[in-house]
Amino acid sequence: MKICIVIPVMNKLQFTKQCLEDLNQTIDKTVEIIVIDNASTDGTNEYIATMKQIKLISNCSNKGCASSWNQGIRASRSEWIVILNNDVRLSKNWLDNLIEEANENSIDVISPGMREGELDYNFNQYAVSYTEKMKNAFRECTPSGVCFAVKNFVFTKAGLFDENFHVGQYEDADFFRRCNKLNFKMGITGRSFIHHFGSTTQKHLQTRLKNDYSTKNRIYHREKWKIGFIQRHYERYREQLRTFYWSRKELLLYNHSLLEKGDCGKMKYF
Secondary structure, X not given: OOEEEEEEEOOOHHHHHHHHHHHHHHOOOOOEXXXXXXXXXXXXHHHHHOOOOEEEEEEOOOOHHHHHHHHHHHOOOOOEEEEEOOOEEEOOOHHHHHHHHHHHOOOOEEEEEEEEOOOOOOHHHHHHHHHHHHOOOEEOOXXXXXXXXXXXXXXXXXXXOOOOOOOOOOHHHHHHHHHHHOXXXXXXXXXXXXXXXXXXXXXXXXHHOOOOHHHHHHHHHHHHOOOOXXXXXXXXXXXXXXXXXXXXXXXXXXXXXOEEEEEOOEEEEO
């Protein structure tokens, strides 16, 4: 079984270095790694070019998430494609456990459990404790765009990511809608755990770019799926209720939830 990890990057070299170091320590050497560099100016391209085990695709401009993801997918013939942010920490066996959960339970698109925010805790100890307690936790729900594994045949039926979404945001939501419409099984598992620092590249771009690409993408997404005022609010409240139910059930059973966030010393559960 071949697995490919696709990572788009633009600057933020310190995060990319840590991500690649974690990959080197946590995955098998047979796993393919493709990094798509979107015209970084901080030495990212030069650094990755020295790493022979990584396939580097260099873009002359920022092509954005959707286009970068598609470049990586087209460059691989692996059975599983893992879309991964660079601003993450990866725990031991995160990938093996993620794919095992998917294969054992016929899941087509799957994300790991995740804690977001500052890395103000012992990551390795927390990951061991978390996955031991949460190994039986699974939500059949929309995965997380931070990290999700997709069976390659899903792209054949659902299509690749829509490159009409510029820079980033909503391209993952659009893809998950298509998967849901085709009845692919999707979800999040507690057998695998990662830490996410929190959209560092997007925050950087939002301060640099003059155009409000997030708003434009949101409008395009709503128009594409004909999501009116009533449907939008219905989906939002339904998701809030489902998330509240899931997180409280998980807290009761495991003392964790599949999506956690550290905020000013307090833990929030989603």
